[in-house]
Amino acid sequence: MVAVFGYDFARWWRLAPWSTNPLMRGRDRTAALAFACAMAVILGLVPFAALLGSLTYADLDAAAARTSATTQQIDALVTSEPTLRSEDGAVFDHTEYYVTVAWEWPPGQRHSDEVRLPDEAEQGATVSVRVDTEGRWVAEPSSATSNVLLGIVAAVGFWVACTVVVLTCLQATRYFDRRARMRQWDRDWLKFETERGRTKGDSA
Numbered sequence: 001m002v003a004v005f006g007y008d009f010a011r012w013w014r015l016a017p018w019s020t021n022p023l024m025r026g027r028d029r030t031a032a033l034a035f036a037c038a039m040a041v042i043l044g045l046v047p048f049a050a051l052l053g054s055l056t057y058a059d060l061d062a063a064a065a066r067t068s069a070t071t072q073q074i075d076a077l078v079t080s081e082p083t084l085r086s087e088d089g090a091v092f093d094h095t096e097y098y099v100t101v102a103w104e105w106p107p108g109q110r111h112s113d114e115v116r117l118p119d120e121a122e123q124g125a126t127v128s129v130r131v132d133t134e135g136r137w138v139a140e141p142s143s144a145t146s147n148v149l150l151g152i153v154a155a156v157g158f159w160v161a162c163t164v165v166v167l168t169c170l171q172a173t174r175y176f177d178r179r180a181r182m183r184q185w186d187r188d189w190l191k192f193e194t195e196r197g198r199t200k201g202d203s204a
Helices: 009-014 026-070 144-203
Strands: 072-078 083-087 094-104 110-117 126-131
Antiparallel strands (some): 072 126, 083 094
16 A cells, blocks of 8 residues: 555555546545646646746856856955855855955956955965956856755745645645544434434334
8 A cells, every 4th residue: 555645545546536437426436626726727837837837947057157257366465364164055054254355356456355265365476366357256157056055945846835825725624524524424424323312212
């Protein structure tokens, strides 16, 4: 028996909406139909998630291309000792080196800013920084690999979030259906007890 999300597929197939079993109740068909619709929606979300991931990648790639086209890398002088800082990441904590650098761009206009470097750089060393047309420092454009990963994260996150919503609705439907079944069972049992008592009274 294969069970997914608390459902027994073999039992679901026997109680499917198209079953011709005369003993099936209307609630059984409704529950099976709700489960089939939920699975169809979850599977139908896959192409939408893929589209979202593709659009996210395209936007990030276009932004990186614009940054590369409108900025340039120039040499800057490290004017301070590097400082090692710990940053909280989404998956794990990592450390980065921060230094104060100075540069001239356009020629004759001096700028200074604190930037993050992938490796430690000693004071007085020359490093590359990216600046815009006015000489202001800008962050490096994201790499193609980073854009692909972010696109995948966006697609998977969208699909998982939507799937959780669908399954939550399905579980709520099962909960209220179960309560309705129990109330119906109590009414049927009370009716059975009442009618049995009357039959005994008549025979007496």
